[in-house]
Amino acid sequence: MTAIGRKTEQTGSKPLRPARKLTTLLGATALLVGFGATVGAPTASAAAPCDYVAYTNNSSAVEKFKGTYNLKTRPAAECDNVISVPAGTTFYSWCYHWNYYKNLWVYGRIAGTDIRGWTSVANLEYQGGDVNFC
Secondary structure, three states: OOOOOOOOOOOOOOOOOHHHHHHHHHHHHHHHHHHHOOOOOOOOOOOOOOOOOOOOOOOOEEEEEOOOEEEEOOOOOOOOEEEEEOOOOEEEEEEEEEOOOOOEEEEEEEOOOOOEEEEEHHHEEEEEOOOOEO
């Protein structure tokens, strides 16, 4: 038996007293709270799908939209739209980022405009150049 307050067969220990049970429980909870933010938390990704993600123009990639897609404010489908972009539009990819869902997205600008935003790499057809991490 291993439940708190019951005698364990391995050690033969006495049942925990109520005060000791509470102290043990609070100590375990403090450890979980203290380390919980690092255990299992997403690493280089945002804490939520539409949280801000830093970007920089450090690439030279040129791509074209495969179809009509929405440019997004953040790297996830459920985030706000910037503008609907028609198929064949040239897009300058500034940098890439693995989003909250571990999908690859790029930030960039629509050619001939100052309209910028995020799109999934699945929406783009590579034309040339390099794209680097944001």
